Amino acid sequence: MSSVAIIGTGRVGSTVAYSLLYSKHVDELVLIDIYKNLAEGEKLDIGHAAASLETDVRLSSSDKVEDAEGCELIIVTAGYPRKPDMTRMDLLEKNLHIMKELGRKIKEFKYKPVVIVVTNPIDVLAFYLQRKLGFPWGKVIGFGSSLDTARLRFILSQKLGKPVSSIQALVIGEHGEHMVPLFSRVTVEGNKVKLENVHEIREELIGSAARVISLKRGTWFGPAACIKDLVEKIITDSGEVVPVSVNPKGRYGAEGLSIGVPCRVSTEGVTEVVELDLAPLEETWFKEATRYLEEMVKKIR
CATH class of the missing domain: 3.90.110.10 (Lactate dehydrogenase/glycoside hydrolase, family 4, C-terminal)
Incomplete structure (x- = not known):
């Protein structure tokens, strides 16, 4: 069984968390968002779903990236979403700033988790985060x-x-x-x-x-x-x-x-x-x- 942290609990992040309730291999979900109330609200809502599904998963919420330390896997969905008139690459400048801050904090973790980058533009930000963290090759993955x-x-x-x-x-x-x-x-x-x-x-x-x-x-x-x-x-x-x-x-x-x-x-x-x-x-x-x-x-x- 594994612990998974999701950084960014907007529509994608919260839906990922809900989907993982159906996994037989995840026993802990840590939901992290800059908006603490949003993360807490999603934790409660997903907890109610878990009870209905008879799923025993530990849930916690936070507004601190540091609370992801110890998780085997981190999923990064935090960032500005794409709008109808935008390409994914139009988000680079805005979302790069977010990735810089996340990278600075995750780099301090003693345990080096696998990191899945979902934030657009995925390929460029995955490369940036791999380089920023200095993790071994293959630890930072873009999912697109x-x-x-x-x-x-x-x-x-x-x-x-x-x-x-x-x-x-x-x-x-x-x-x-x-x-x-x-x-x-x-x-x-x-x-x-x-x-x-x-x-x-x-x-x-x-x-x-x-x-x-x-x-x-x-x-x-x-x-x-x-x-x-x-x-x-x-x-x-x-x-x-x-x-x-x-x-x-x-x-x-x-x-x-x-x-x-x-x-x-x-x-x-x-x-x-x-x-x-x-x-x-x-x-x-x-x-x-x-x-x-x-x-x-x-x-x-």
């Missing part, structure tokens, strides 16, 4: 490509008229305008499929979050479900391969930045970057994503 993969599977399910459970797909690259769906690896019921209009599907995928935001002012159920899945893979020491954002350290021709790539995860975080053969178009897209993130990383040096 896992969500992009789920969204692609949903889109393909709608287009192909097949159950989403029968579709396997993978998205790597930047969690933003330069995501890289690996269409060459899509399977339906275990069989490879040749997709038409891949450029149009990619554009729909890139715009999927913006569409949700334009309709309901934010996304939280999709992210929370994907974060729960990633948390469980980490804390159960699964060794499974999932797409997350780390510094590939030269693999896929990328280094000195964080970008979504297939990674093997364990209780230590990411333990290995798994290299896959990319189709020519996918390789072109990935190089574009790498060049873009290289430019963005220059802004935080």
